[in-house]
Amino acid sequence: MIKLQNVEKVYRTSSIETLALNNINLDVKKKEFISIMGPSGCGKSTLLNIMGLLDAPSKGQIEIDGSKVENYNDKDLAHLRNQKLGFIFQSFHLINDLSVIDNVEIPLLYRSSTAKQRRDLAQEALEKVGLSNRMKHFPKQLSGGQKQRVAIARAIVGKPEIILADEPTGNLDSVMGNEILGILQKLNEDGATIVMVTHDDAMAKKTHRLVRLFDGTQVM
Amino acid sequence: MLSNYIKIAWKVLLRHPFYTFITLFGISLTLTVLMVITSFLDHLFGTHYPEVNRDRSLYIGTVLQQDSAHTSMSSGPAAFGFLVKHAKSLKSAERVTILSNFSFSNTYIHGKKIKLNTKFTDADFWYVTGFQFLEGKPYNEANIKNGDQVAVITDALRDQYFEKGASVVGKNIEIENVIYRVIGVVKGSPPTRVYTYSDVYFPYTAPKSNYQDKGMRGRYIAIVLAKKASDIPEIQAEFDNHIGSISKEEIRDGQQFTVLIVRADRYFDHFLNTFARDDTQKALFYSIIGLVLLMVMGLPAINLVNVNVSRILERASEIGVRKAFGAPSKALLWQFIIENVFITFIGGMFALALSLLVISMINASGWIAYADLTINFSVFLISIGVCLLFGLLSGVLPAFRMSRLKIAEALKV
Numbered sequence: 001m002i003k004l005q006n007v008e009k010v011y012r013t014s015s016i017e018t019l020a021l022n023n024i025n026l027d028v029k030k031k032e033f034i035s036i037m038g039p040s041g042c043g044k045s046t047l048l049n050i051m052g053l054l055d056a057p058s059k060g061q062i063e064i065d066g067s068k069v070e071n072y073n074d075k076d077l078a079h080l081r082n083q084k085l086g087f088i089f090q091s092f093h094l095i096n097d098l099s100v101i102d103n104v105e106i107p108l109l110y111r112s113s114t115a116k117q118r119r120d121l122a123q124e125a126l127e128k129v130g131l132s133n134r135m136k137h138f139p140k141q142l143s144g145g146q147k148q149r150v151a152i153a154r155a156i157v158g159k160p161e162i163i164l165a166d167e168p169t170g171n172l173d174s175v176m177g178n179e180i181l182g183i184l185q186k187l188n189e190d191g192a193t194i195v196m197v198t199h200d201d202a203m204a205k206k207t208h209r210l211v212r213l214f215d216g217t218q219v220m
Numbered sequence: 221m222l223s224n225y226i227k228i229a230w231k232v233l234l235r236h237p238f239y240t241f242i243t244l245f246g247i248s249l250t251l252t253v254l255m256v257i258t259s260f261l262d263h264l265f266g267t268h269y270p271e272v273n274r275d276r277s278l279y280i281g282t283v284l285q286q287d288s289a290h291t292s293m294s295s296g297p298a299a300f301g302f303l304v305k306h307a308k309s310l311k312s313a314e315r316v317t318i319l320s321n322f323s324f325s326n327t328y329i330h331g332k333k334i335k336l337n338t339k340f341t342d343a344d345f346w347y348v349t350g351f352q353f354l355e356g357k358p359y360n361e362a363n364i365k366n367g368d369q370v371a372v373i374t375d376a377l378r379d380q381y382f383e384k385g386a387s388v389v390g391k392n393i394e395i396e397n398v399i400y401r402v403i404g405v406v407k408g409s410p411p412t413r414v415y416t417y418s419d420v421y422f423p424y425t426a427p428k429s430n431y432q433d434k435g436m437r438g439r440y441i442a443i444v445l446a447k448k449a450s451d452i453p454e455i456q457a458e459f460d461n462h463i464g465s466i467s468k469e470e471i472r473d474g475q476q477f478t479v480l481i482v483r484a485d486r487y488f489d490h491f492l493n494t495f496a497r498d499d500t501q502k503a504l505f506y507s508i509i510g511l512v513l514l515m516v517m518g519l520p521a522i523n524l525v526n527v528n529v530s531r532i533l534e535r536a537s538e539i540g541v542r543k544a545f546g547a548p549s550k551a552l553l554w555q556f557i558i559e560n561v562f563i564t565f566i567g568g569m570f571a572l573a574l575s576l577l578v579i580s581m582i583n584a585s586g587w588i589a590y591a592d593l594t595i596n597f598s599v600f601l602i603s604i605g606v607c608l609l610f611g612l613l614s615g616v617l618p619a620f621r622m623s624r625l626k627i628a629e630a631l632k633v
Binding site for chain 1: 231232542547549626
């Protein structure tokens with residue numbers, strides 16, 4: 001589903017060059033649930049950003065569901081992200097000025113759909129994460145766990161095949177964290193391919209496979 | 221999609237009331253100034269009472285005479301006879317009126333002096349203009365032929381000289397020791413309509429009109445009415461032909477003149493020609509106007525660009541999220557342009573209300589008698605255009621910068 005070949009990422013400033021990812025080769029199969037672990041600054045988020053087409057590699061190739069994205073322009077990449085990928089971030093990244101349901105609808109704004117279709121799909125997604133009673137609320141009125149559930153609803157509203165989660169439980173207590181992991185597992189059982197960055201060994205053990213990074217290099 | 225953008229724009233406005241106030245204040249003030257100026261220019265140069273046919277009229281107001289060495293020059297209004305010969309005879313025109321520039325006279329009522337503006341006209345004046353007669357009628361060819369001492373006065377003079385709202389047709393008015401019979405009363409016009417404004421109108425055969433003066437120069441101008449606006453170039457060509465055929469002897473005009481310039485121009489061109497005679501001067505005039513407009517609109521727009529750019533950072537996360545979930549840069553570019561145009565239009569609405577207030581204050585102040593400044597449809601359309609231009613001017617650059625933000629960078633903020 002996601003294939004990375006010889007991927008390298010170098011950050012350059014005028015005086016310094018940092019190798020963030022070094023020759024990464026990774027093949028995430030369809031319906032697989034994998035976790036990426038490693039110490040802070042080892043390149044986990046960079047790897048996830050590259051897999052999600054949020055950042056471009058300095059070298060190497062990426063294939064998403066059979067499409068090689070090497071020569072994709074801004075519009076093609078945006079289209080692929082919109083159709084195939086859903087993101088969950090550690091700090092939720094909800095838009096505070098929009099209500100819960102408006103936040104969930106965002107991915108659908110960039111597809112050809114009617115307002116009614118968008119509303120129906122967003123409601124359905126919120127029901128899946130158990131937040132259909134908070135549709136008119138604003139992010140500031142929600143707890144951390146609720147915010148992350150809204151973020152999950154937003155990630156799944158467009159029914160993407162791949163979900164990329166960057167430390168989705170990092171800002172939550174263990175009870176909330178487990179609840180969120182439960183939702184992700186359920187999504188995986190329903191057919192989604194999930195890649196999750198985490199610091200938590202216990203969480204990682206509950207996934208199908210573990211990828212470990214150290215100083216930008218894949219060690220496991 | 222649009223409602224989502226507007227919702228966000230509205231929320232962003234409410235998020236920082238102080239910044240919003242500063243932004244809207246700047247936009248409203250700029251647009252108010254522009255709307256009031258537009259309204260004033262429309263008042264000066266547009267088609268309004270009593271010159272209701274100005275859009276299909278030509279003005280012949282200045283005769284310019286020069287000697288070959290360009291050492292002496294004489295310019296000013298024309299003599300009555302000159303206009304009869306060269307303007308009245310225009311075949312392509314619907315009607316031509318000859319009228320004097322206004323002059324000052326005095327009259328006395330109960331020993332108190334009233335200063336008056338007086339004007340001498342032919343009978344066609346009442347056809348070419350659209351004066352509203354509150355009472356009586358205009359003088360006609362017969363009155364002129366008979367040298368009748370009749371006058372048409374304005375409502376303001378009636379109220380001052382006789383009695384407010386009184387019926388005065390048939391009564392006498394004494395001006396400069398001559399007694400005239402009032403034949404009609406018209407609704408007065410603002411003094412900014414310089415050629416048609418007056419307090420009293422006399423037939424040109426009335427005393428002291430000097431209509432029989434010889435030569436080219438005098439105190440008269442002509443307004444040429446075209447059947448339709450599209451006939452204007454043809455009339456101008458015919459008039460130029462008339463002027464071109466004037467003999468050298470006539471051009472000399474009893475002095476040493478060899479060059480004669482007389483033009484039939486539309487009102488605005490006529491006005492412009494009084495101080496910008498050649499193309500270089502006109503180009504300079506338009507450049508200065510352009511520069512002033514750019515300053516008036518450009519500086520607040522640059523300020524708004526700055527405010528907008530500094531507010532981008534606050535929204536980096538939103539931009540990152542939208543891009544991550546599939547928004548192409550172009551969609552974001554449009555989102556921020558639409559937001560900015562929306563804010564500008566809110567400013568525009570305040571400006572419209574403010575302009576109406578300022579205009580009604582100008583109209584009521586008596587600063588210009590009979591002032592009739594309005595926000596009419598064309599002024600309103602120009603204002604909307606200005607709002608749109610201002611919104612785009614101040615929105616495109618910040619929107620472009622926002623849309624180019626890298627997703628991974630934007631999400632780190």
